[in-house]
Amino acid sequence: xxxxxxxxxxxxxxxxxxxxxxxxxxxxxxxxxxxxxxxxxxxxxxxxxxxxxxxxxxxxxxxxxxxxxxxxxxxxxxxxxxxxxxxxxxxxxxxxxxxxxxxxxxxxxxxxxxxxxxxxxxxxxxxxxxxxxxxxxxxxxxxxxxxxxxxxxxxxxxxxxxxxxxxxxxxxxxxxxxxxxxxxxxxxxxxxxxxxxxxxxxxxxxxxxxxxxxxxxxxxxxxxxxxxxxxxxxxxxxxxxxxxxxxxxxxxxxxxxxxxxxxxxxxxxxxxxxxxxxxxxxxxxxxxxxxxxxxxxxxxxxxxxxxxxxxxxxxxxxxxxxxxxxxxxxxxxxxxxxxxxxxxxxxxxxxxxxxxxxxxxxxxxxxxxxxxxxxxxxxxxxxxxxxxxxxxxxxxxxxxxxxxxxxxxxxxxxxxxxxxxxxxxxxxxxxxxxxxxxxxxxxxxxxxxxxxxxxxxxxxxxxxxxxxxxxxxxxxxxxxxxxxxxxxxxxxxxxxxxxxxxxxxxxxxxxxxxxxxxxxxxxxxxxxxxxxxxxxxxxxxxxxxxxxxxxxxxxxxxxxxxxxxxxxxxxxxxxxxxxxxxxxxxxxxxxxxxxxxxxxxxxxxxxxxxxxxxxxxxxxxxxxxxxxxxxxxxxxxxxxxxxxxxxxxxxxxxxxxxxxxxxxxxxxxxxxxxxxxxxxxxxxxxxxxxxxxxxxxxxxxxxxxxxxxxxxxxxxxxxxxxxxxxxxxxxxxxxxxxxxxxx
Ligand code: ADP
Ligand code: ZN
Ligand code: ZN
Numbered sequence: 001x002x003x004x005x006x007x008x009x010x011x012x013x014x015x016x017x018x019x020x021x022x023x024x025x026x027x028x029x030x031x032x033x034x035x036x037x038x039x040x041x042x043x044x045x046x047x048x049x050x051x052x053x054x055x056x057x058x059x060x061x062x063x064x065x066x067x068x069x070x071x072x073x074x075x076x077x078x079x080x081x082x083x084x085x086x087x088x089x090x091x092x093x094x095x096x097x098x099x100x101x102x103x104x105x106x107x108x109x110x111x112x113x114x115x116x117x118x119x120x121x122x123x124x125x126x127x128x129x130x131x132x133x134x135x136x137x138x139x140x141x142x143x144x145x146x147x148x149x150x151x152x153x154x155x156x157x158x159x160x161x162x163x164x165x166x167x168x169x170x171x172x173x174x175x176x177x178x179x180x181x182x183x184x185x186x187x188x189x190x191x192x193x194x195x196x197x198x199x200x201x202x203x204x205x206x207x208x209x210x211x212x213x214x215x216x217x218x219x220x221x222x223x224x225x226x227x228x229x230x231x232x233x234x235x236x237x238x239x240x241x242x243x244x245x246x247x248x249x250x251x252x253x254x255x256x257x258x259x260x261x262x263x264x265x266x267x268x269x270x271x272x273x274x275x276x277x278x279x280x281x282x283x284x285x286x287x288x289x290x291x292x293x294x295x296x297x298x299x300x301x302x303x304x305x306x307x308x309x310x311x312x313x314x315x316x317x318x319x320x321x322x323x324x325x326x327x328x329x330x331x332x333x334x335x336x337x338x339x340x341x342x343x344x345x346x347x348x349x350x351x352x353x354x355x356x357x358x359x360x361x362x363x364x365x366x367x368x369x370x371x372x373x374x375x376x377x378x379x380x381x382x383x384x385x386x387x388x389x390x391x392x393x394x395x396x397x398x399x400x401x402x403x404x405x406x407x408x409x410x411x412x413x414x415x416x417x418x419x420x421x422x423x424x425x426x427x428x429x430x431x432x433x434x435x436x437x438x439x440x441x442x443x444x445x446x447x448x449x450x451x452x453x454x455x456x457x458x459x460x461x462x463x464x465x466x467x468x469x470x471x472x473x474x475x476x477x478x479x480x481x482x483x484x485x486x487x488x489x490x491x492x493x494x495x496x497x498x499x500x501x502x503x504x505x506x507x508x509x510x511x512x513x514x515x516x517x518x519x520x521x522x523x524x525x526x527x528x529x530x531x532x533x534x535x536x537x538x539x540x541x542x543x544x545x546x547x548x549x550x551x552x553x554x555x556x557x558x559x560x561x562x563x564x565x566x567x568x569x570x571x572x573x574x575x576x577x578x579x580x581x582x583x584x585x586x587x588x589x590x591x592x593x594x595x596x597x598x599x600x601x602x603x604x605x606x607x608x609x610x611x612x613x614x615x616x617x618x619x620x621x622x623x624x625x626x627x628x629x630x631x632x633x634x635x636x637x638x639x640x641x642x643x644x645x646x647x648x649x650x651x652x653x654x655x656x657x658x659x660x661x662x663x664x665x666x667x668x669x670x671x672x673x674x675x676x677x678x679x680x681x682x683x684x685x686x687x688x689x690x691x692x693x694x695x696x697x698x699x700x701x702x703x704x705x706x707x708x709x710x711x712x713x714x715x716x717x718x719x720x721x722x723x724x725x726x727x728x729x730x731x732x733x734x735x736x737x738x739x740x741x742x743x
Contacts, residue, residue, distance in 0.1 A: 003059055004031060004069060006039060006050035007102075018053065018099075020060050022068045031055075034085030036073035049073055051084050054098050079303065079320035080106070082357050086318075089353050093712055095719070095735025096343035104343060105318045118159040120173065120182045122151040132181075143172050151182065159184075207246065211239050214385035215246045221383070222250075222361055229352050229362040231332075231377040233369055234387030235624065236595050237559075240365045241271075243387070244328045245278050247363065252279070252308045256325025256360075261347060263334040264288065264313040265556050268534070272311055279309050286312030286319070314339070314347035317354065324360045327351045331556075332364035332373055333588055335740045344736045348373070367595065367626075368588040371637065372738075374630055375644040397566070397597035397604035399622040403613045404570070405453055408495075415509050420567045420607045424510075428517055428546055432564040432602065436510070436549045437593045438503050439573045439586075446576035447473060447484065451493035453611030455576045456485070462640055464578045466689060476578060476742055477702055479686030506569065507549050514547075522550035555592045564604045566597040571610040571618055578689065579742055580642040583617040587629050590621035641681060643738045647708040649715065650736035651701040652688065652743045657730070658697045664731045665699040671721060672703065677714055680705045689742035700743055708737070 041048040087101035136145040337347040448455040458475035465473035597604030620629035655661035688698035722728035
């Protein structure tokens, strides 16, 4: 490393302005990505500070013209340095350019104007003021009288009120000021997304035995200076959030800061309110609905040390805290923690990396942990705690599984089984609420049989095949394909097809069967406008409807004490998703759905309708038995060499020229094989799940290996090879480690 790349300005979207400097001998072994360095800058060699963003052995321009780094900036390590180091990690382990990675971790683009609040303070004595007011009234100075009388009532008023409510013009204000009757005061106000909504309350909950065990266990290690990642496994309502809050309180008392990550969909007012009540105004929130100004102000408050806790979805991980002590990832199994754009980082891995850098602990919480995290907890890499019970009086619901094949055989073609219809009838009579959940996830062109329940699968990869427009069924991992059969390959039935019923159809069906029931529907169509999501949930919570019909949106993170029946329609749809996580997702979503029933005092009931009543993911979800699910699923992952047993690297190629794409994909495959990396399995090349998108053709190659660093290294080799050959400029290549969604 003879040369170092430096950026000078990280605040205003000038991240692509990278300057190269020579590394002096004395600094060779000490410079690291993220460090702040002293550099001479510009024509006059002005001394400036910059951040190291990378190193290189080749010079971008003649080295004799290049200046030298003059030193390393010592003192406290800034949050920005850590974030830049995080970007370098992302570039390396996820695959992207340094610039893309920097844009991800330093997301504040434009400094927006700070809001200044101006107030008018009355300087006159009461007596004097009243005399003057009489005079104004006599002379019929109406505006002046209005202003003075309001000020006499309130003493201090802000300009905004005076202008908007009292219609006082700036010239009148100016006149008052010049005459020494008022004084103007200014103060910067940070746009606080929920200022004034809440009051700080004293803590009222006494932790139970299991919660104490988790808190004290983690805290004992923290106090000893051990910073680890912990998995906290407990069903919804078991008191995980109370554990998070207790740990955060201790971390704050220790002078440190906390990041709380929550999937965007679960980031409700109620969740934020609980943190706010506990930690007051030193908590803030980040989410996609904030204005640019609000977002900017949260960064400033964080940087200036005016915040202790930030709550938000995955991007909140990049808040510039310099005294970070703990990172919480609630619902750590949620797929929204993985970025769908380059760099395709997973917030869980990024959190663990950031925590390691600055000596923070990480808590992963879930009712249905990802296989990855549970695997690491089992093998001792992560600490592990369990909360087994629901707090309060709520009990686990009574769950039944209904076989839809049998319903069909006995002549019931309705979307609802007889069991579910009967249960709905009872609940409606006793005025309790019902949730009907359509498990739509993974509706990706799979083909299944309504008689025997089997879906058509790839014999090599054990995932379902997808029906493409050309009428062929294809595996998007390995490229295996067959023509669409006319009858079921397992039982010869003619009832094979994709699943078509949607939420609208279910809503109609409910109205037909139960005309007296009031129905609300929540799906993509009804939640497109801002706030509609909250509005529907609030209305249902207030009892304005008997039935809520919806997709997975309705099963996440909401408490409805009056819901005593949850119906899961076609539970198995997500099992037909054409990727290796199908069973895991099915288990997660069903466990959540079942958990919705009976959160209050009345015992709840759940009815799961399925074509595959014997599938382990459905059986174990019905019994809320994570351990049994895990032990089955991990066998499959081991056998088929899928994560977490193996690391999987997706290589996604796209190009408008179909032929060139085919040629380059084949040549990349051949190059990978020629490297003869020990232990690497290559799957494909194959057509992508979406073979063409907006006239761009797409192909995929998957690689598997037991160790991630072998694949990271291999990826670097591919990047280097492609950088040297100009033909690769015509093909876009993206990397995706442990992919969650099909490309
Ligand atoms: P989770 O985060 O696992 O869903 P929460 O922490 O939100 O669980 O707890 C669910 C409910 O139970 C909340 O209303 C919470 O205040 C309450 N709760 C949690 N722990 C206790 C406790 N030890 N004693 C009484 N109530 C508790
Ligand atoms: Zn069949
Ligand atoms: Zn296959």
